[in-house]
Amino acid sequence: MPRQFPLKGFRGPRLRSTAAVFTTLSALAATSLVTGPSVAEPFSAVPCALQRTDAHHSEGLDTWNAAYPRPTRALNAVMVFLSFPDSVPRTTPAELTADHFPATSRFFEQASYGRFTLRPHPLNHWIRMPRASTSYAIQRDWNAKNRDAYLHDALAAADPQVDFSRYDIVYFVADPDAPGVDSDATKVVNLDSPLHADGKDIRRVVTVFERHPPDRLVLAHETGHVFDLPDLYHRPDDGKGDWDTYVGDWDLMGSQFGLAPDLFGWHKWKLGWLDPRQVVCVREAGVTRLTLEPLGAGPGVPATGVAGPPAFGVGHGTKLAVVRTGPDSVLAFEARGPVGNDTAVCRAGILVYRVRSGIESGTGPIEVVDAHPHTEACWENSVYPPLADAPVGLGESFTVPDTHVRVEVEGRTVSGAWTVKITSE
Numbered sequence: 001m002p003r004q005f006p007l008k009g010f011r012g013p014r015l016r017s018t019a020a021v022f023t024t025l026s027a028l029a030a031t032s033l034v035t036g037p038s039v040a041e042p043f044s045a046v047p048c049a050l051q052r053t054d055a056h057h058s059e060g061l062d063t064w065n066a067a068y069p070r071p072t073r074a075l076n077a078v079m080v081f082l083s084f085p086d087s088v089p090r091t092t093p094a095e096l097t098a099d100h101f102p103a104t105s106r107f108f109e110q111a112s113y114g115r116f117t118l119r120p121h122p123l124n125h126w127i128r129m130p131r132a133s134t135s136y137a138i139q140r141d142w143n144a145k146n147r148d149a150y151l152h153d154a155l156a157a158a159d160p161q162v163d164f165s166r167y168d169i170v171y172f173v174a175d176p177d178a179p180g181v182d183s184d185a186t187k188v189v190n191l192d193s194p195l196h197a198d199g200k201d202i203r204r205v206v207t208v209f210e211r212h213p214p215d216r217l218v219l220a221h222e223t224g225h226v227f228d229l230p231d232l233y234h235r236p237d238d239g240k241g242d243w244d245t246y247v248g249d250w251d252l253m254g255s256q257f258g259l260a261p262d263l264f265g266w267h268k269w270k271l272g273w274l275d276p277r278q279v280v281c282v283r284e285a286g287v288t289r290l291t292l293e294p295l296g297a298g299p300g301v302p303a304t305g306v307a308g309p310p311a312f313g314v315g316h317g318t319k320l321a322v323v324r325t326g327p328d329s330v331l332a333f334e335a336r337g338p339v340g341n342d343t344a345v346c347r348a349g350i351l352v353y354r355v356r357s358g359i360e361s362g363t364g365p366i367e368v369v370d371a372h373p374h375t376e377a378c379w380e381n382s383v384y385p386p387l388a389d390a391p392v393g394l395g396e397s398f399t400v401p402d403t404h405v406r407v408e409v410e411g412r413t414v415s416g417a418w419t420v421k422i423t424s425e
Helices: 094-098 104-113 144-158 219-225 263-271
Strands: 025-027 039-040 063-066 074-083 117-128 169-174 185-198 200-208 278-280 284-292 319-326 328-335 350-357 366-368 397-399 406-411 418-424
Touching: 039 104, 039 418, 063 328, 074 094, 074 144, 074 278, 074 350, 094 117, 104 117, 117 144, 144 169, 144 200, 169 219, 200 219, 263 284, 263 319, 263 328, 278 284, 278 328, 284 319, 350 406
Parallel strands: 074 117, 074 169, 169 200, 278 319
Antiparallel strands: 025 185, 039 063, 185 200, 284 418, 319 328, 328 350, 350 366, 397 406, 406 418
16 A cells, blocks of 8 residues: 555555543543553563563563553453434444454454454444533544543443443443544543443543544454554654654554554564463574564464364464663564455565564554665555564575574475574674
């Protein structure tokens, strides 16, 4: 696609919002800081596991921020459909539910290798808001006072009909055809001072203003923020230029329209979907040889991308190699190919990217390293063609710029895994 657009990808010719706006509820947009207690995880002693910092949605993964639900079990999400006095809905809750499910649940089921299930609980009717849609001035970079009013009214209207204590995630879905609804305003609102309903603290709400039909995988992207994942796109100060220069097609948190939108192996490790034994830390100078299983391959989905019965070892092999480059930075190596959520990938191979735990969401905490900086690919479909051919291909070698780290892709196994040599000096 010749043009790229933000938040959480792009939508036709319009831009999506990422700005943090502080409200009188102390409601913070997805790019703001919400602190909370940490819970030590088993991988905290792994030498290449970066420490979590105070950066919002820090890419550190030595501990889990307990202010966020961790998607290592089934989580229940309620979908509340909001109508307004100034509009009669032209769609039904069932139609809007189908816009997002089962696609969103399927994405996470595949990305997590079956370790996480997102269970939607949609209402089957509209709940009427007390004021006209135009009264809330819904828009990208929403006014704090108006957003406060919207959240208060939505919760008050829904509370008599919804037992919020039963749910881990809340989606407030607005009538897409109401005159005051702006689809660019879809985002996660983090609550520094939580709302309360049915004896439960509600610390974050996904406000959905999508058109019907919506952007592809938009709800999966927003739900990623609920799990403490950062925005990986670049938002230019003037709103012009390319938004996908950091990671291109290679992670849902960069673009929901990416050709290979599966979450990075680093994110899967952070979320608890990779075991420590599936991560190789390249700790010393010298040569490390390893076999990397394609990131999208999981139980029942062999590395060749052909579905079949579960096979021993398929989906349980090494997924990620990591070279420590500093106190808060690493280089990560993973195999990407046409399997799982990456079936439309442009170029297969070993993807290399930099991770920095001290960089804020939306300012480049992860950056893909382009192994083919002088070429581009899939210009008709890629959100950022210069990075579409970033992986190191079979038989190729590549020295990562500004490092003494070299990766060589030596071969493929019968099962479709990649044999790799990493040299660190």
